[in-house]
Amino acid sequence: MKKDNIVLEKSFRFAIRIIRLYQRLKETQHEYTLSKQMLRSGTSIGANVREGNNAESKADFIHKMGVAQKEADETIYWLELLKETDYLTINEFDSMYHDADELLKLIRSIIPTAKNNR
Template sequence: MKKDNIVLDKSFRFAIRIIRLYQHLKDTKKEFVLSKQMLRSGTSVGANVREGNNAESKADFIHKMGVAQKEADETLYWLELLNATDYLTIAEFESIYQDANELLKLIRSIILTAKSNR
């Protein structure tokens, strides 16, 4: 029986939210530049988490999770810019920003645990 992997699940669901937000911004706000950056970094989080899940070593795992952490933090930056330039409503921003921040904290915690268990 396969054990649940919370960070894989959360990062996948987060990528879906990012894709839907990108579609909304592109279609209704006609915003293409910032939202594309957000799309790239936001979907990259889960891809790197998945790569880390298949790491060849503990060091490789920590590296891949480190990349996922950077991508999550970059996504926060793009969300902050989209909010500051009024492309997102307060409700849209707060909802997805909270998810991104929780994901970032989870990934940081995983990295710290992996480093201490080396």
């Protein structure tokens, strides 16, 4: 993985955190439904960023970043549900939310830049 691609690196690191959180929720709290949804959307962010990084066209890149943006927002939704149902502590939520929100903002800034550079 190239180290100079910030969104690629951050989305990969976030996916690792999501996987570890999912494993903990599954093992210690026996929570499978919400956390599985969080796992899917949280790891999909990086997968779509990586696909966008290898896009065939600028339009394809913008589309993949748009999907990554939706997945980041969905991940925040699942994190909020897990917090409100007491599966996540405030500290766990705050830490994960901060990273997810940072990714969402980063992706949201990439999309208009890419559109303007078409």
